Amino acid sequence: xxxxxxxxxxxxxxxxxxxxxxxxxxxxxxxxxxxxxxxxxxxxxxxxxxxxxxxxxxxxxxxxxxxxxxxxxxxxxxxxxxxxxxxxxxxxxxxxxxxxxxxxxxxxxxxxxxxxxxxxxxxxxxxxxxxxxxxxxxxxxxxxxxxxxxxxxxxxxxxxxxxxxxxxxxxxxxxxxxxxxxxxxxxxxxxxxxxxxxxxxxxxxxxxxxxxxxxxxxxxxxxxxxxxxxxxxxxxxxxxxxxxxxxxxxxxxxxxxxxxxxxxxxxxxxxxxxxxxxxxxxxxxxxxxxxxxxxxxxxxxxxxxxxxxxxxxxxxxxxxxxxxxxxxxxxxxxxxxxxxxxxxxxxxxxxxxxxxxxxxxxxxxxxxxxxxxxxxxxxxxxxxxxxxxxxxxxxxxxxxxxxxxxxxxxxxxxxxxxxxxxxxxxxxxxxxxxxxxxx
RNA sequence: GUGGGUAUAGCUUAGCUGGUUAAAGCGCCAGUUUGUGGCACUGGAGACCGUCGGUUCGAAUCCGUCUACCCACCCCA
Numbered sequence: 001x002x003x004x005x006x007x008x009x010x011x012x013x014x015x016x017x018x019x020x021x022x023x024x025x026x027x028x029x030x031x032x033x034x035x036x037x038x039x040x041x042x043x044x045x046x047x048x049x050x051x052x053x054x055x056x057x058x059x060x061x062x063x064x065x066x067x068x069x070x071x072x073x074x075x076x077x078x079x080x081x082x083x084x085x086x087x088x089x090x091x092x093x094x095x096x097x098x099x100x101x102x103x104x105x106x107x108x109x110x111x112x113x114x115x116x117x118x119x120x121x122x123x124x125x126x127x128x129x130x131x132x133x134x135x136x137x138x139x140x141x142x143x144x145x146x147x148x149x150x151x152x153x154x155x156x157x158x159x160x161x162x163x164x165x166x167x168x169x170x171x172x173x174x175x176x177x178x179x180x181x182x183x184x185x186x187x188x189x190x191x192x193x194x195x196x197x198x199x200x201x202x203x204x205x206x207x208x209x210x211x212x213x214x215x216x217x218x219x220x221x222x223x224x225x226x227x228x229x230x231x232x233x234x235x236x237x238x239x240x241x242x243x244x245x246x247x248x249x250x251x252x253x254x255x256x257x258x259x260x261x262x263x264x265x266x267x268x269x270x271x272x273x274x275x276x277x278x279x280x281x282x283x284x285x286x287x288x289x290x291x292x293x294x295x296x297x298x299x300x301x302x303x304x305x306x307x308x309x310x311x312x313x314x315x316x317x318x319x320x321x322x323x324x325x326x327x328x329x330x331x332x333x334x335x336x337x338x339x340x341x342x343x344x345x346x347x348x349x350x351x352x353x354x355x356x357x358x359x360x361x362x363x364x365x366x367x368x369x370x371x372x373x374x375x376x377x378x379x380x381x382x383x384x385x386x387x388x389x390x391x392x393x394x395x396x397x398x399x400x401x402x403x404x405x406x407x408x409x410x411x412x413x414x415x416x417x418x419x420x421x422x423x424x425x426x427x428x429x430x431x432x433x434x435x436x437x438x439x
Numbered sequence: 440g441u442g443g444g445u446a447u448a449g450c451u452u453a454g455c456u457g458g459u460u461a462a463a464g465c466g467c468c469a470g471u472u473u474g475u476g477g478c479a480c481u482g483g484a485g486a487c488c489g490u491c492g493g494u495u496c497g498a499a500u501c502c503g504u505c506u507a508c509c510c511a512c513c514c515c516a
Contacts, residue, residue, distance in 0.1 A: 009507070061514050065440080083516080112516080117440080119510060128516060195513070206514095260515060270516090277510075284516060308516030336474070367474055375476035384475060398475070405475090 010116070010124025012310070020326040025156060025312055026109050029129045032152045033107040036144065038131050041106035043087035045113075049077040055086040055291055057262025059202070066114040080113035083261070084130040084306055085288070092134055093297035102135035103302075109309075121279030121311045130285075130306035134292065137301035139236050142267045142287060143243035149271060149283045149305050150249055156312065157321035158273075161282065163249065165269040166257040167237040168205070169229045171290065174265075177228035178204055184222050191218050205258045224255050233266055240267055263288040267303070276314045283307040329357040331397075332374035334367055336386035344385050375400060383408070 007013060014022055030040065049069050056063050068080040081087055088106055091097075097104045109129050116122055131148060133141050146163070153161055168174055181204045189197060193212045200207065208219050229237065244251055251269075259268045268286030276282075285305025292300035316323075331351065335344035344360040351358035359379075361370050367384065374382045382398045389395040396405040 006507085066514080114515080116514070117512095118508085119512095122515075126516070130516090278512085279515070281516060306516055311516065334475075366469095368472080368476075369469085371476040373476080379476095382475075386474065388474080396475090400476075403476090 008124070010118040012123055012125070021313060021316075021323050022309070024323050025309060025316075026129065028155050029152045029307065030107065030109070032148060032155060033131055036105070036131075036148045036151075038105040038107040038133075038148075041088055041091060041108050041132075043084075043091045043108070043110075044081075045111065046078045046080050047087055047090065049079040051086050051090055051295070052079055052082060054294055055089065055263055056083065060260055060262055062114065062261065066116055068113045068115060081110070082114045083112055084108050084110050084128050085132060085263070085291070085304060088130070088132045088304075089134065089291055089295060089297075089302070092132075093292060093295055098135055098292075098298060098300055102300075103141065104134040105131070106134075107131040119279070120277035121308070121314060123310060127309040128306040129309060130304060132302065132304040134302040135300045136303065137289070139239035139267075140243060141303060142236075142240045143247065145285065145303055145305060146240075146244065146251075146269055147247055147249065149269075149285070149307070152307065153271060153283065153312075156316060157319070158282075158312070158315055159319060160275065161271050161273050161315075163251040163269065163271055164254040164257050165240070165244075165251050165267065166225070166254055167229060167233060167240075167266050168225060168258060168264060168268055168286075169233045170265055173228055173230040173233055174225070177223065177225050180223045180228065181205065181207075185218070188218050191215075203258075206260075208256045209258055226253070226255060236266055259284065259286055263291040263294070265289045269305075273311075273315045275318050276311060279311065281308070282311045282315060327357065328378040328380055329359050330380050331356060331358045332370070332377070332379035332382045333358065333360040334370040334374065334382060334384045335361060336367060336384070340385040340387070340390060343390065347385075 049067070052067060053063055058064070062082050067082050070078055072078050088108060092104050092106070107130065109127070111125055111127050113125055115124060118124060129152075131145065133145060146165070150163065169177065182200065185192065185196075185200050185204060185207060189200065191214060192200070192207065193210065193215050196207045196210050196212070196215050199210075205225075207215060208222065210216065210219070226234075226237070241251075241253070257268055257270055264286045266287040266289065269284070270281045271283040272280045273282050274280055283305055285303065287301070287303040289301040289303075292298060292302060315321075331348075333344040333347055335341040341361065348358040348360050361373075365373070371382065379400055382400055383395050384398075385395060393409065395408050397408045398405045
């Protein structure tokens with residue numbers, strides 16, 4: 001095709017035929033979050049680049065090579081958000097929301113941007129549903145957040161998701177662990193794959209996540225973070241596990257869950273599906289106790305998660321999860337002739353004011369074509385409006401599913417005096433007919 | 440950024456080792472039926488065979504380039 005207008009690499013359209021699926025997922029997530037006491041927050045798509053460098057961490061891959069960064073006309077360095085937490089935290093700090101009752105509980109549905117090579121479950125523009133619970137140091141908050149993530153996935157009908165949790169400790173105990181890990185791997189450096197040799201310098205914890213069998217063998221006897229947690233972090237993690245046990249939510253402790261964003265501390269977790277390819281993490285999150293302070297705010301231990309909406313949708317389609325049917329139009333009016341067409345438009349408008357989805361011909365098509373159209377778009381009922389109907393004030397309402405037809409009598413003057421208050425009777429008439437016909 | 444696969448109508452595809460008007464199904468439009476969709480039949484529109492270049496008398500078909508898509512690494516949701 002010779003179209004100039006093609007979507008940018010790594011972006012995707014949501015077409016009308018699929019929009020209801022997105023609406024369903026977004027609403028299910030928002031409703032669940034609301035039941036946990038979260039309210040929506042909306043922040044800008046772009047922020048100062050510095051915000052992400054500070055929060056996500058300037059040594060991370062996200063910041064180093066994946067951000068959409070540009071200078072605006074005023075010379076400011078601007079970045080399209082690569083994730084949702086930084087903006088939400090910035091907003092809470094900027095507006096002093098932490099002066100209200102803590103914790104601040106907010107959720108968001110947003111688009112995010114990362115310059116990566118697209119593949120299954122990974123786009124350059126993607127969408128996240130996320131929650132942030134700001135100012136909540138207790139492990140109860142960790143458990144609740146995980147429970148919320150689970151509730152959303154469950155309500156969407158998603159099955160076979162594994163919950164993996166870990167604790168990466170506070171900066172103090174993590175530093176000790178990193179040293180131990182580094183010296184362990186340094187002794188076995190020759191056995192590691194090439195990428196892991198790099199990781200040894202940049203982020204030794206990532207080696208634990210390597211898929212190469214060689215590295216996995218080396219990792220087998222590597223020191224485990226959980227053995228290096230300080231008393232507080234250890235107790236915190238134990239309580240989180242106990243709370244999950246009590247709630248009956250099963251999980252596996254996986255020391256390999258190491259998040260790639262610098263702000264994470266203590267509890268980290270992922271909900272993982274094995275059914276949508278290599279990018280199986282459908283929801284990921286954890287605690288970020290140091291973030292508020294890092295951004296110049298007060299000490300506000302916080303946590304949250306983000307769900308990848310495209311991935312959620314993929315899993316759901318893969319598992320044939322039920323989506324509610326999109327609402328079809330109630331009535332298609334097929335006018336024949338100019339007079340009827342004018343009346344059809346008026347009838348439609350009044351029906352719309354009554355809350356019906358009513359449409360009519362816009363293309364001057366013949367009756368047959370109109371009926372075909374009505375059938376194709378899934379209209380529940382159709383109504384032919386021609387000279388006979390206009391004269392006799394009687395039309396036949398047709399149930400498109402059963403083919404059954406029933407007469408609808410228009411009270412005097414309705415067709416010609418559409419603004420007359422008698423019109424109400426017409427709609428009562430139509431309304432009743434629609435109700436009787438339904439089912 | 441690295442590697443592998445793919446690229447023919449709106450969609451799904453056929454087109455064998457190069458040979459002249461590029462094919463089918465679905466979909467779309469119209470007619471058979473100036474008053475009722477789904478079925479059937481008939482007809483129609485719709486493709487410079489992803490791009491640029493090369494080999495050849497001749498390229499959708501062979502070679503190279505670029506681009507896009509898919510998959511994996513990496514990274515993450």
